[in-house]
Amino acid sequence: MATYNLNINGKMQTVEAESDTPMLWVLRDVIGLVGTKYGCGIAQCGACTIHIDGQAMRSCQLPVSAMESKKITTIEGLSADASHPLQDAWRQHDVPQCGYCQAGQIMNAAALLSNNSNPNDQDIDDAMRGNICRCGTYNRIKAAIKTAAKNS
Amino acid sequence: MENINKINRRNFLKLSGLSGGGLILGFNWSSCNSPKDITPIKTMPKEWFGINAFLKIGDNGLVTIYSPNPEIGQNIKTSMPMIVAEELDVKWEDVIVEQAGLNTEWYSRQVAGGSQSIRHGWTSLRMAGATAKQMLVNGAAKQWQIDPSECSVADGIISNKKGESFGFGDVAKVASTMEVPKEEDVKLKKTEDYKIIGTDRGNVDIEEIITGKPLFGIDTKREGMMYAAVLRAPAFGQKLISVDDTEALKVKGVQKIIKLQILQRQKFKGENVMLDKIAVIANSTWAAMKGKKALVAIWENTSPAENTISHKIALNKLADSKSKKPVRIDGDPNTAFAQADEIIERTYESPFLPHNCMEPMNFFASVTNEKVELVGPIQTPEWTRGRIASLLNLIEEHDPEDKDAAKIAREKAFAKIDLQMTRMGGGFGRRLYGDFALEAVQISKEMETPIQVIWTREDDMTAGTYRPAVHYKIRAAIKNNKIIGYHLIEAAVNGNMWSSLADGFPASGISNYQCDNHSLESNVSTGAWRAPYTNFLASAEQSFLDEVAQKTGQDAVQMRLNILNQAKTIFDAHTKLEEEIKDKEKLKAAKQGLMAKGNYEPDRFIAVIKLAAEKGGWGNTPLGIHLGFSAFFSHNTYVAQIAQVKIVDDVPKVDKVICVVDCGIVVNPMAATNLIQGGVIDGIGHSMFGDFTFENGQPTMENFNKYRLIRMDEAPQIEVHYVNNGKSPSGLGEPTLPPAGAAVANAFHSATGVRMYNQPFVKDNKVLG
Ligand code: FES
Ligand code: FES
DSSP states (O other): OEEEEEEETTEEEEEEEOTTOBHHHIIIIIIOOOOSOOSOSSSSSOTTEEEETTEEEEGGGOBGGGOTTSEEEOGGGSOTTSOOHHHHHHHHHTOOSSOTTHHHHHHHHHHHHHHOSSOOHHHHHHHHTTOOOTTOOHHHHHHHHHHHHHHO | OOGGGSOOGGGGSOOGGGOSSTTOOSOOGGGGOOOTTOOOOOSOOSOEEEEETTEEEETTSOEEEEEOSOOSSSOHHHHHHHHHHHHHTOOGGGEEEEEOOOOTTTOSOOOOOTTOHHHHHHHHHHHHHHHHHHHHHHHHHHHHTSOGGGOEEETTEEEOTTSOEEEHHHHHHHHHHSOOOOGGGOOOOOGGGOSSTTSOOOOTTHHHHHHTOSOBGGGOOOTTOEEEEEEEOSSTTEEEEEEEOHHHHHSTTEEEEEEEOOOOOOSSTTSOOOOOEEEEEESSHHHHHHHHHHOEEEEEESSOOOOHHHHHHHHHHHHHSOOSSOSEEESOHHHHHHHOSEEEEEEEEEOOBOOOOSSOOEEEEEEOSSOEEEEEOOSOHHHHHHHHHHHTTOSOOOOTTOHHHHHHHHHHHHHTEEEEEOBOSOOTTGGGSOHHHHHHHHHHHHHTSOEEEEOOHHHHHHSOOBBOOEEEEEEEEEETTEEEEEEEEEEEETOOOOTTGGGSTTTTSSSEEEEEEEEEOOSSOBOOOSSTTTTTHHHHHHHHHHHHHHHTTOOHHHHHHHHHHHHHHHHHHHHHHHHHOOOHHHHHHHHTTSOOOOSSOHHHHHHHHHHHHHHTTTTOOOTTOEEEEEEEEETTEEEEEEEEEEEETTEEEEEEEEEEEEOSSOSOHHHHHHHHHHHHHHHHHHHHHOOOOEETTEESOOSTTTSOOOOGGGOOEEEEEEOOOOOOOOOOSSTTSTTHHHHHHHHHHHHHSOOOOBSOSEETTEEOO
16 A cells, blocks of 8 residues: 545545545545446447546546646536536436436536537537437437537 | 326325424525525524425425436436425425435335336326315414315415415415325315426525535545445356455555455346355545455356357357247238238347446445444335335244235335435436345444445446347238238247337237247346336337338328227227226126237327428438437327437438427426437437347456447437326336437438448448448
């Protein structure tokens, strides 16, 4: 076990973990932030998406040893009071079915919007292709991203 | 009426155990999606009063409604309480929803399956609300010393003719001590008076979902909990010879490695047949998974290793063989086929399919001598509890003949088991089978510690209870360009489950009809997968009818309507006799010689088809758009779809699907539309991409790099319309999925002239014909 100092959602945290432990499991098992989800473990589903220095990354692929000195944001830290335009749009469109993929969808969409404030259909498709929704809420995810873009 | 609409009186027994205010968990103000202009009650009550098993009322008028059934994404955690709130006549904004625990005394059918939650719950949920309202009214009337009939209720306020009023909170205490009114003294609202049912209400868990709060089984944490990953045989039909755990034990964090006691294979097909299991217990999920990878196990076949090619050959052979016992025969199919001008015969093939719930299988168990605590995602909590009671030998010995003794023994065992249902990251049928829960129980018992079992995606995909591979051969006898005979033959691995399928459309709409089924026994475990029985049948049947219409020069929609009109004459003849003859025996005699009716109401089917044709611009297609029609009735719901395909860069692309649904009253349109869109997209996704093959008994796809699920850029826009007929509601979890494959296949055909007979339509990125 090694000790790591991590900047998670604007707070410095010291964690003990094996160096190869993916950030996904450090978040879920060690820190107790369970909003980031496990879906495949091989970078194929997007359920584990978090932000590293503002960019969307798959936390199942990020060993904790590479995470010091990075700014890590998870769904729990996306906004202070659940007021991110995407969270509002998710409410308005009532996007989730089972809800399991949605944190990853929102985190990926948030990174998209911060790089491109007015994405068209193609931009949204390209950016969101990596996030599987087994329940098939794709129509609403797309609509909600457009609403959020308009409102931010 | 069927007994599902019979009210279970004991559901309405007053439960004093619910009062006292100690039961609030995870309270959330925005749970009921309050619009800005309504001010919900802002404070928690000092005291709660249990009125019945479905609700309690706080002294300030706040209401907690318990949602009885497991939530798998079908949104019943919102829509079931909406039904209670409607009849209680409370503002939705003053309602808190909580998931009920498993309690067979209070609730009936706590199952998520078969799209039946709303249909089965419809009467009891309304009665729960209405009974509670009557008790509150009786309480108010008592205080005013007037007759309850002189009171009126709206939005949680009871008023009398003098203009005085009580809030529900003011009379909750008295009401909770009142006698439960008789069923006949409880009035249900008229549909036109509904204020909550039929309106859009947001998901009650939305805040937790969009802020990442713990909500799912996989999020469960308990003091002292350890994590377990389980190694199972790589191929079906294997047993364990030996295991070397030296390397696994070296993985930091791994605590122990145990072999699980072998459970007897159950008699049904859905059980996971991989019996030998090795569990790696660790202090983190990662260590458990790593430890599992480091195990070196030797396995040996106990039955022949199966593969996809041999399944295919065997299924085709079965479909070609003569059936000993047809499931249904009408008229004289043999003669019809002998006299036909032309026989059209086609075979449709589909592979096994894994469920791939987004949340992989997992379960929490803490087993001690005194108590068994279970938390997790399960579609069948009651059945699973029973199996766990047997597994742990909790049911005391009793005389098997003595029913009362058996009941007491069971109840005593169940009293030790506390099963909490969590929101599920999808179910699709996989979570009907509690093999993962049993694993957690076994490991916790052996380790004497709380355990969370977690399956990797690879475990989830390769140790499944799959949708069985199934082939359909369909034949039509054509005379004078009309279908005079229809013959449907199913050949399925482990016998795709049948029930009354043979009575589905087009049965009773064609004079000479036959349906046969064949089963190919396999050691691959199979089970219910979203819309079991019909998820591929609809694709085959609706593609076939499209081709028959084309070959006989008929309009595809009109041809279906013609079949339904014929079915209607049969249906009406039955109805007439049923109305005229009340004596069962006489009725049976009178029906002799009359063709059996189908399992559907032709009028409702016709209405849904006509509306789809209208909304989808059938017969009126703009240039460059190619339409495909499909319609299917399943799970008590009628669905018709029109898929629109465009050719983009020489490739057919599904652009949009118009989906028309008759599910009776739509309880929560916003949620219903979501579920419908999801069902159609799921149907299209699996028809286009779903492929799951076996080599040497071993699945060749293990994760999403090889197994392709539909993604955003491939998902068409789904436009939803409802037939509003005010009928009692039926479910939506499944019925929009089955017809989707054929809608797409038929649209592909109109775009390209190529017919799709086998699923998946797309392999190696090429559209197949
Ligand atoms: S869990 Fe990381 S991409 Fe699927
Ligand atoms: S909402 Fe269920 S996986 Fe996306």
